[in-house]
Amino acid sequence: MNYYEYDKERHIIMVDVYLLPANEGDCLWVRYGKKEGTRHNIIIDGGVESNGGDIASIIENIAERNEKVDIFVTHIDGDHIRGLIKGIGISNAEVLKKCVDTIYFNNKKDILDKFRIDSISSEGLEESIKTYIPSGKGYSISEAVSLLEILKKKEIDDKIDGCVFAGRNICIAGASLKIVSPSDKELIQFVTKCTKKVDEDGAVTKGYSANMPQNLNIDLKDLMNEKFPPADSSITNRVSIGFIFEYDDAKIAFWGDAVAPVICRGLKRFGINSEFEVDAVKTSHHGSSRNISNQLLNLIKTDTYLISSNGRTLKGQLTVPGKLGIAKMLKKGGVTGIQLLCNYKWWEYCYHNKYFTANDKCNYIENDKLRLCYLSDKAYSIKEGLNIYGEWN
Template sequence: MISIEALPAADGDCLWVEWAHRGRTRRMIVDGGRGSVLLERLHRLPEDDRHIDLIVCTHIDVDHIDGLVALFGQPPPGLSVGQVWFNGRRHLRQDIAGPRQGDRLEVLLDRAGTPWNTAFGGGAVVVPDRGDLPAVRFAGLTFTLLAPDRRALARLDAAWPDVLADLLPPLEGRRMTDEDAATPLADLASAPYTPDTTAANGSSIAFIAEHEDGGRILFAADSPAEALLNGLRRLGEGTPVALDVCKVPHHGSARNVSTDLVSHLACDHWLFSTSGARHAHPDRRAIARIVAGRPRSTLVFNYSSRTTSPYGDDAESARFGFRTLLPRGDRPGVTLRVSAGRVETTGPVRSGGATS
């Protein structure tokens, strides 16, 4: 069994993952979200029980990396980390020479002496062009890497100055509402699709984690649909890949959830990590593609907000047969307990939709 706690990380990802192996609890953190939510979660643990077996920083966008920079910048008392997966500046090209130009997290990891990408020989966390997908066995979990590939890391290297300049863009001019808010889902399932081509999102570390006793989860980060599809096709050899839960890529952006991607996933539980505050995620086009492609799906949100709450009582759910799980009231965050073929929620959630 794997427990996934989608912490209230504003518009970002901060996933607290626990599972049992050899008589003790193991922990993984996937991204740090914005602000102090990760540090607050760590402080809920006793000082003598603040060991994290694995931390994955999927990519350098602020809504994923900010909390990790805070964590390594001022570690809480008692913190120890088994290993970190993160593609820093040094990993973006195979032929890097000369002085290293690292971002802040890279410097902090070096200073802390934390084991870094050791499962990949200290090199990049990357999918090779040929052969089997990388599979890492770690403390009772098997990780199958789907993305990124070398081309994606090279694109980030070439775009590095522009990416850094865009890490903290102003809110002015950003889309704060979904332009499809008033359009029925039935009319959006076949709406035009435009892929995500941003260099930072394309470099996302995306993987499937499977527990030795059952439970299979896709941690899709902000990966473009096409990058995920490349890995899924190699893994499934043309057949849909069975999952218990999919952490929806890029918080449910319509540019990262395609009809083709949904068709390659045999999955009934879709986890959305976002408050919708900065980009109005999730997009209704992404929701429409999921519920049309996987009828009777369960949509799980870690916030009850203006962009997520409408799905809790949406009359359109009767047509597609989906249901929703949302936090109650002003208590954001949600926890899923995942075993083979079974997904349960813990904590205060409310259920809505046609099949609730």
């Protein structure tokens, strides 16, 4: 095949990514395949409860096209799972059975069964969800159980793949998904010591690290030389599913809320020990500086970052996206700079245009070294055949 024939074939390949507004959460839809004809779909999380209508409409749209969908529940925090509860709950059961292929939804039972751990009871799925993480304020156990009950009610719980871990290469309708988080070791330690958390070295520790406050008065240039804060130690984020999606020549990293040290170890399981170029990265944990590291920026090369955030955390605090993380990404971007593709104009509405200093605007924004792009229902083309949207019709 000569170059012209290959190029002609490549141009009919399409990957559309919808980064839907989900307040502080994540709700993504990937549709890919030939430009004309049947394509495949992946839903990654469902955002908050108000996204339920989006999820139901997307599923109905997929079914009407006689297409299939795989669903990833990256982890069970409410800002990722509540929209799935609502959306699947109001969807027709027969439609779901027709179009849903696999639901990737980690749970204790399947993890213990997979690794043949007999020392701890392998309860039923519902009980395993309840014991997947410790009881306590802030952990979405009730939402996880609710989602499982909905899947049972709709008779699609048999479609659950409940043990997704780093090193797996999942092939879905011609696409390859390199799973880089969580690690199998971490999953095992997590479910066998579910009253504690596991740090990056495998030792059992306690605690929960909140997001760091913003330093809005500090210039991006000065933040480039600051150290990253300690890695996110949230129990649920440390077992969040993160992967690299590859289809044809499109490569996108979807990190969920995964933690940088865990992602880096997962990348190395695929032999990624130096710069691996991707077209875009969906930043972890809504751009939190605690979920980025210098090592991760050195392993994954891109100039395009997707940020799903309205600028607030669940508690209404102004902590994301992290300005330190943006400064580090900008530093890595060098003279060509970077672009942030966002589903909210958080720098305007949430931070009242005070997120970036006058020097930031002069040195980076006005000369397009830092390009802030608000996504809409119009395609934002990263390259031929790869489009990003913020809404869908």
